[in-house]
Amino acid sequence: MESVKYKRADRQIIKRIMAAAAAIALTLTAGIAAGCTPRNTEDPTGTRSAVNSGNIVVITPPGTADRTPDQAPVSAPVSAPASAPVLTPAPTEQLGPEHAEKLDIDPAALHSRCVLLKNIDTGEVLYALSKDTRIFPASLTKIMTALLTLEKLPEGKYEITGEAIEQADNAGASTAGFKAGEITDKASIVAGILLPSAAECSFTAVREIAGGEAGFVDLMNQTAAALGMKNTHFVNCTGLHNDDHYTTVSDLMRLVEYALGQPEFVRFFTSKEYVAYTEPARQYPFTLPSTVFTGLSGFDMGEVKILGGKTGFTRPAGLCLASYAEYRGNHYVLITAANDGNLHTEKYHFIDAQTVYAALQKAR
16 A cells, blocks of 8 residues: 555655646747847856847946046046947946845936946946946046146146136136236136136146147147047037047046146145135135035935045037945945036936935935
8 A cells, every 4th residue: 555655655746747748848949939038147158138128228348436546447548439429318237246245226216318437446346327428528527637637737826827717708607706917826727617617727737738729639639649538529629519529427437537646736626615826925825716516515325435526518419427425434436417507407417426425325
């Protein structure tokens, strides 16, 4: 009896196994018939995963997300790239070492269509949205202008000419308020470029370094090429709109990371204000305020401490922001660009920074 009982049990087990196998086979057959093949997450070429969403495919080449500017390939000076992505909303990329951490941010919750957050201590990209899409940088351009001014302009005293002020006024560019004929120094020129985004300081630096804007723009594009900013082309030193003056948030990240490796740049980039030197001396201190810290008024970033940054605005560019922050011992750079903000709307660039930094604190 015992032997018969075991044989019956064996037959029942075999029947169950056969039934399960048949069900699996049926499922696989249905999937193939519907055209549902498994998504390839490993590429034998070493390329990261391709993520399909409708007719848009976002592919991140190996090493580009984590490569710092000093590791970037050095190439010859560049002219405008033959082609670059047009401004089209793309799927959110959330990348990191083995995708270890992801920030829960719905792109629909952001005003900016191009966003990139990176832990610059570890090289980890925490959030990326259309990071390689062409944008207009507006006054984020002046990050490059200030960097080259620090590197190329000798220490000394320089005149802010009436021509420089008139050039800024005629273009409708932002200014610091220097007077025609005033003498100032290199530090005040750099502070003027980075803090109040002063065009008259930019034009003064351009004149002294390269003799004019055309020569200075050549230096800008040579430096961009050396940093591996492959989708960037500059045509002026201020970021005033030109259809051929463009970059990406990924390229801007390379620029900011490199610049933050220069102690003198960090000193100005993180200043809340700077008292400019002038000859003749003014009756009251001539203070150059940071548009980042004045813009932050009323925004709560929680435990994230904003250390510095640069704002930008033109109507085609919207409200742009490159912010440098510290959170729990780590340093982050966040770049937001390409929104519909202007000087009469809400501060979309700071609102988006608040949203992204809130997500960072929630995740960590």
